[in-house]
Amino acid sequence: MKVGTILQDCREGKTLSKVDALFLSSVREDGLTALLEVASELRDRYKGKTVTFSPKVFIPLTNLCRDFCGYCTFRKAPDEPGAKIMTFDEVLRVVHQGKLLGCTEVLLSLGDKPEAIYPEMRDFLAQVGLRRTLDYLYEACGVVLEETGLLPHSNPGLMGRRDLRRLKEVNISLGLMLESISDRLGLPSGPHFNAPDKKASLRLKTIEEAGELRIPFTTGLLIGIGENWGERIDSLFAIREMHERHGHIQEVIIQNFRPKLETPMQGSPEPSQEEMLKTIALARLILGGEMNIQAPPNLSPESYEVYLDAGINDWGGVSPLTPDFINPEAPWPTLAILSNKTAQAGFVLKARLPIYPEFIFQGEKFVPPLLFPYVERLCGDDGLLKNGGTHDQIGNALRV
Numbered sequence: 001m002k003v004g005t006i007l008q009d010c011r012e013g014k015t016l017s018k019v020d021a022l023f024l025s026s027v028r029e030d031g032l033t034a035l036l037e038v039a040s041e042l043r044d045r046y047k048g049k050t051v052t053f054s055p056k057v058f059i060p061l062t063n064l065c066r067d068f069c070g071y072c073t074f075r076k077a078p079d080e081p082g083a084k085i086m087t088f089d090e091v092l093r094v095v096h097q098g099k100l101l102g103c104t105e106v107l108l109s110l111g112d113k114p115e116a117i118y119p120e121m122r123d124f125l126a127q128v129g130l131r132r133t134l135d136y137l138y139e140a141c142g143v144v145l146e147e148t149g150l151l152p153h154s155n156p157g158l159m160g161r162r163d164l165r166r167l168k169e170v171n172i173s174l175g176l177m178l179e180s181i182s183d184r185l186g187l188p189s190g191p192h193f194n195a196p197d198k199k200a201s202l203r204l205k206t207i208e209e210a211g212e213l214r215i216p217f218t219t220g221l222l223i224g225i226g227e228n229w230g231e232r233i234d235s236l237f238a239i240r241e242m243h244e245r246h247g248h249i250q251e252v253i254i255q256n257f258r259p260k261l262e263t264p265m266q267g268s269p270e271p272s273q274e275e276m277l278k279t280i281a282l283a284r285l286i287l288g289g290e291m292n293i294q295a296p297p298n299l300s301p302e303s304y305e306v307y308l309d310a311g312i313n314d315w316g317g318v319s320p321l322t323p324d325f326i327n328p329e330a331p332w333p334t335l336a337i338l339s340n341k342t343a344q345a346g347f348v349l350k351a352r353l354p355i356y357p358e359f360i361f362q363g364e365k366f367v368p369p370l371l372f373p374y375v376e377r378l379c380g381d382d383g384l385l386k387n388g389g390t391h392d393q394i395g396n397a398l399r400v
Contacts, residue, residue: 003031007038016285018237024282025229032278039281039311046289047313051342052352052384055335056105056153056317057098060325061086061140062133064121065111067157067198070191070264071225071257074326075111078120085124088143094322095148101320104378104385105354106150108137109325112157112197134163141170149374153218153317153354158197161209168215172355172371173250175218176206181238182231191225191265204238211246216359216366220253220294223279224271232279236286243287248366250356251292251314254280256299258327273303277310284311292356297338298330305341315342317354350384357383 006020016024027035062085065075076083095106114121115133130136134156141152151172158176159167167174181200185192192198210217221235236252243249256276259266271279276295283293294314297304304315318332333341342349353375359366360375360383367375380386 003027003034007034010038010285018233021233021282021286022230025278035281036277036309039284040309042284042289043311043313049347050350051313051347052350053315054105054317054354055103055351056107056319057094057103058319058322058325059091059094059106059108061108061110061137063111064114064118066113066117067195069195073260073263078118088140091140092147095144095150098321099148099150104150105317106144106152107317108152108154110156138166138170145170151354151374158202159206164210164213164215168213169368173216174210176203177222178203178219178235179222180227180231181235182227185226208242211242211248214366215248216250216355217248218251219249220255222255222257223276224257236283240287250359251294252283252287254283254295258299280307280310280312298324298332299327305345308345308347352384353379
């Protein structure tokens with residue numbers, strides 16, 4: 001009876017409390033079905049039957065990193081095979097190829113502050129007249145904008161106010177996964193032990209300061225790394241509270257952990273499909289109908305369409321060119337398959353920019369004046385990717 005009462009209150013627009021969210025995290029079978037139905041109804045009420053994705057190129061600017069997370073294969077030490085710092089020429093070569101395929105987002109990912117522990121990174125930066133990796137990122141984003149007109153979206157780890165302000169000048173949006181609010185995960189044997197930049201309070205500070213600076217921001221949870229249901233819910237409420245203060249969270253990712261060989265967590269179990277569905281549905285009820293909620297399709301290749309039943313409205317960035325360098329074992333679905341599976345579930349797939357329409361329509365509140373011409377060239381009246389031009393190329397890619 002209590003499940004029905006809580007869900008009816010949600011249907012009627014009542015804000016879900018932490019106590020009720022924790023109670024709903026225990027539902028099974030009929031209760032879970034009802035939870036998913038209400039989350040889907042809320043999504044449909046605000047988002048309709050459109051599901052979006054961002055056609056992107058993935059640029060791993062450097063995979064050197066000072067953090068040693070228990071699940072990561074992206075990070076490298078300078079003497080490891082595959083260690084890389086991309087030159088601007090290398091970046092532009094990939095971005096130009098992506099532009100020909102209709103991509104509009106340039107996702108730049110990189111390790112956190114590698115210059116803090118690696119003299120090789122400090123030497124590289126000195127050779128190009130810079131001191132910090134975040135300075136190199138700023139220059140790279142500027143080059144991408146100037147030379148290609150595509151829109152950078154950077155995920156560089158922790159950022160202070162000064163760096164956030166500078167990166168806002170050359171990024172249409174920025175991102176930092178909260179992953180979990182639990183500092184327990186940083187204890188010895190935890191996934192964030194020996195990862196100083198995964199301290200929850202520091203990540204919350206970055207997200208908060210991005211809000212104060214009016215930066216459209218992506219964040220989210222990494223599910224299945226040892227957190228419990230209370231910590232998941234606390235993480236979602238922390239995101240909601242920051243968004244209520246600043247209105248800057250443009251999307252929340254619910255990402256499932258996948259164990260990788262040759263990592264400390266290679267033997268850890270993946271979260272179940274039920275856990276993912278329940279977390280997505282709770283995210284929808286906690287964050288509300290207006291929030292954009294996504295789950296990566298490449299991390300659940302056999303069944304990602306079921307996430308539509310839990311209330312997502314976005315598939316995130318999908319690349320017709322570059323792999324997911326964070327999860328290289330998990331290829332993107334082809335755009336044709338993604339479109340077909342979305343249609344079979346009763347939705348229409350549409351391409352968007354790395355800034356959502358509701359943020360574009362707020363004008364200079366969230367888009368710096370110097371970046372607005374880049375956005376105007378790419379977006380249509382609905383704030384999504386403009387019909388014609390690169391949109392035709394995306395359409396062709398969908399039909400391949």
